Amino acid sequence: MKLAALFSGGKDSTFAIYRAQQMGHSIKCLITIHPAADDSALFHYPNSRVTKYLSKAMAIPLLDFSVVVGTSKDVEVETLALAMTQAKSLYSIEGVVNGGIASVFQKRAFEEACKRDGLVPLSPLWGVEPEKYMADLLSSGFTVMIVGISAMGLAKEWLGKVIDQESLIKLAQLSKKFGFNLTFEGGEAETLVLDCPLYSKRLSVKQATIKWDGQRGIFEILEAELLDK
Secondary structure, three states, rough: EEEEOOOOOHHHHHHHHHHHHOOEEEEEEHHHHHHHOOOOOOOOOOOOHHHHHHHHHHOOOOOEEEEEOOOOHHHHHHHHHHHHHHHHHHHHHEEOOOOOOOOOOHHOOOOOOHHOOOOEOOOOOOOOOOOHHHHHHHOOOOEEEEEEOOOOOHHHHHHHHHOOOOHHHHHHHHHHHOOOOOOOOOOEEEEEEEEEOOOOOOOOOOOEEEEEEOOEEEEEEEEEEEOOO
């Protein structure tokens, strides 16, 4: 099928594209929704503007939309549906792929938005086993940085950290001790894919700042560039 992909630049939306291509689908465009704040129920907040670089790295056109400050979940769903309508008009897509893993609310919102335009919803990561999934990310050549944290057990030091085999073991231990989802599906953390097999170039962070309130924080990228691999 010809698909659009909901894309935040994070590990799940990127890996979902990777899986969709492995299934034989063609990704015609990316859709990034920029939420007004970091408490969005549907959309990835930290560094969503960086997707313009990653769009170039994948040579896939990007459609981006912003959600107005102070809007509700219903307005976010409406923004998503509007984005899908535009993607269908511009690129004749037949379906939309997303990186949902376990959030029933997000899955229903996604399927509702697809239904309005007669689009097929595709969620290739739905129900994956967390430890196997995270291991698959690394073994598939994904370089994943943690850019947001909001869970007990995840300290400031994790912000800006790239997940490797050693840190994945530590994260698995922390997830069991503190009870957060290792995939971060519940918003415990947010990620950014700096490199993967989909990219012709890798993303390099040139300047960033850390915002930390004592319990939660964001690794905010101020300047980035694409570099040859």
